[in-house]
Amino acid sequence: MASIARSSLLRQVASAPKSAVATKPAFQKSIIANAARATAFHTTARRPLLPPLPQKVEGTVNDAAPVPPTDPSHGSYHWTFDRLVAASLVPITLTPFAAGSVHPVLDATLCATLLIHSHTGFQNIIVDYVPKYRVPRARKAFSWGLNAATVVVGLALYQYETNDIGLTETIKRIWKA
Missing domain, CATH: 1.20.1300.10 (Fumarate reductase/succinate dehydrogenase, transmembrane subunit)
Known part of the structure; x- marks a missing residue:
């Protein structure tokens, strides 16, 4: 999110006239406030669409993974x-x-x-x-x-x-x- 906000702030500050930026600190504050508000509107938290499926752990960490019996004709x-x-x-x-x-x-x-x-x-x-x-x-x-x-x-x-x-x-x- 920081890189998105930074790029839009840099674009707005770069597009502003040089004399206005140098002479008016209030102008800079308004640009930063507007840019932060706009970038917060455009970016959202990344959330999964569906909740994760139920997880079930059988055994302990040190148990070997169960291997099903193999059959060459399976399938x-x-x-x-x-x-x-x-x-x-x-x-x-x-x-x-x-x-x-x-x-x-x-x-x-x-x-x-x-x-x-x-x-x-x-x-x-x-x-x-x-x-x-x-x-x-x-x-x-x-x-x-x-x-x-x-x-x-x-x-x-x-x-x-x-x-x-x-x-x-x-x-x-x-x-x-």
Whole structure:
């Protein structure tokens, strides 16, 4: 804060006429008072937006940090499944347009694959950015919210597929519009 106040004071004193500064000490006092008031208005204390998360210390300072058991396949099944679903979206998306026919089974497969792909992607975001050990209730709320949203979107896609034109026909109509 001192460097901010100092720079504005120096600017005001430098911009003042030399004769007024040399002859009138009251003029200097008013410049300093106004500058201090202006810099105090423009600068604020740095406060965090959110309070810190709850901290919990287990053990003492001399205890070793607990190391979880390692497993080489931990996470690899999820990663492989995510990549397979993402890679399968390309042919499933292109097949109806290349073949020129819209089949309900192919359309339902596309909707299910998109739904699974979206769900696992958002689930990975929740796992990465909402740690269970720091905010367990928020993690559970986000997970339940994701599950509820997935069910709602799945029901909406089912209704759209059975009672309306379907996803592939919608894409075709938008493309030709």
